[in-house]
Amino acid sequence: MRALLALEDGRIFEGEAFGALGTTVGEVCFNTSMTGYQEVLTDPSYRGQIVAMTYPLIGNYGTNAADAESRQPHVRGFVIEELSELASNWRAEHSLAEYLRRWKIPGVQDIDTRALTRHLRTRGAMKACLTSEGILREEAVRRAIEGEGVIGMDYVREVTAPAPYQWDPDDEASVPWSTGASRKSALLPIRHRIVAYDYGIKENILRRLRQNGFGVTVVPATTSAGDVLRMKPEGVFLSNGPGDPVALGYAHESVRDLMGRVPIFGICLGHQVLGFAYGGRTFKLKFGHRGGNQPVKDLATGKVAITSQNHGFAVDPDSLPNEIEITHVNLNDGTVEGMRHRELPIFSVQYHPEAAPGPHDASYFFAEFARLIERERGKTNN
Numbered sequence: 001m002r003a004l005l006a007l008e009d010g011r012i013f014e015g016e017a018f019g020a021l022g023t024t025v026g027e028v029c030f031n032t033s034m035t036g037y038q039e040v041l042t043d044p045s046y047r048g049q050i051v052a053m054t055y056p057l058i059g060n061y062g063t064n065a066a067d068a069e070s071r072q073p074h075v076r077g078f079v080i081e082e083l084s085e086l087a088s089n090w091r092a093e094h095s096l097a098e099y100l101r102r103w104k105i106p107g108v109q110d111i112d113t114r115a116l117t118r119h120l121r122t123r124g125a126m127k128a129c130l131t132s133e134g135i136l137r138e139e140a141v142r143r144a145i146e147g148e149g150v151i152g153m154d155y156v157r158e159v160t161a162p163a164p165y166q167w168d169p170d171d172e173a174s175v176p177w178s179t180g181a182s183r184k185s186a187l188l189p190i191r192h193r194i195v196a197y198d199y200g201i202k203e204n205i206l207r208r209l210r211q212n213g214f215g216v217t218v219v220p221a222t223t224s225a226g227d228v229l230r231m232k233p234e235g236v237f238l239s240n241g242p243g244d245p246v247a248l249g250y251a252h253e254s255v256r257d258l259m260g261r262v263p264i265f266g267i268c269l270g271h272q273v274l275g276f277a278y279g280g281r282t283f284k285l286k287f288g289h290r291g292g293n294q295p296v297k298d299l300a301t302g303k304v305a306i307t308s309q310n311h312g313f314a315v316d317p318d319s320l321p322n323e324i325e326i327t328h329v330n331l332n333d334g335t336v337e338g339m340r341h342r343e344l345p346i347f348s349v350q351y352h353p354e355a356a357p358g359p360h361d362a363s364y365f366f367a368e369f370a371r372l373i374e375r376e377r378g379k380t381n382n
Helices: 037-042 096-102 113-123 137-146 203-211 225-230 249-258 269-277 364-381
Strands: 002-007 012-019 023-031 049-053 077-079 106-109 126-131 192-198 214-220 235-238 264-267 282-298 304-315 324-330 336-341 346-349
Touching: 002 106, 002 137, 012 077, 012 096, 012 137, 023 077, 023 113, 023 137, 023 282, 023 304, 037 049, 037 096, 049 113, 077 126, 096 106, 106 126, 113 282, 126 137, 192 203, 192 249, 192 364, 203 214, 203 364, 214 364, 225 249, 235 269, 235 364, 249 264, 249 269, 264 269, 264 364, 269 282, 269 304, 269 336, 269 346, 282 336, 304 336, 346 364
Parallel strands: 023 049, 049 077, 077 106, 192 214, 192 235, 235 264, 264 346
Antiparallel strands: 002 012, 002 126, 012 106, 023 126, 282 304, 282 324, 324 336, 336 346
């Protein structure tokens, strides 16, 4: 069955439907990762978006429950060049097409994803309509224009946890996969108890926190600073998530009230929320940073890391007060990739230290968070 991908500027791409049949509308974006399509599908940060993969063959290793980053997929549609008919991996439980059908997510293959990517890089991110229902091209374009995108949208409330919970209390889900699920001795003992704000947190972030000696209580995005402080955490983690950070006034307020009370580490959307808590602002990137090959420079050391990223907004450096130091920048476009408070124990990065998938150049940030907590503990004890 044929399918259309109609962009709001009138550009039309035609292909073959797979997965679920139907019509969906959302902001269309592209991801340059070579692997990890299931992690992309289940990353809550993609809520409200139609994702196109630039790698030409997708689905070759199937899908399985262990690789999901959350309980369900969050993309509104999936666009690829070629669907692998064979899921060739001993861990595969379902094919990609079966997986999308199960979750009622429309997909389209046989799309010229190179042309789509070049168009989005030139014209910028935009809304799109993906349909296999045989509607007219003009109607598909109209639906794209009238549909909701990402600007001004609070998708965090749709993906955050409904109530607080302890991550992996039995230490079953956090054991490094390469060591085998029964070897809990591979995990560090819990040395620090922290609270993690769930703006759309990926499970591999929680695994990496536990692997670095953190015991994690996850709380909903709307949890007040007072409620968090009553839990007496040694640190607070601010997670990734979807939508427009300007729409999260409740998160800005809570984080602002936590500043100076407890060490804070933020990534991705958490990094942007910190920007607002500092008194700054964000802006929409032309087409975003999504993939596992983004070069980031550490301004203190001069070292360059290849990083995994997924975001469509960035912190405006000119909006930040003097007490905030820019620590990392993107080498492709110069945007802010890291910052820290010069006086308070707070730092953040725009990218994903946990990867999944992606390079592991930035995984040291979890250990850095532990050292920050230990330094603050030492000051209190003295």
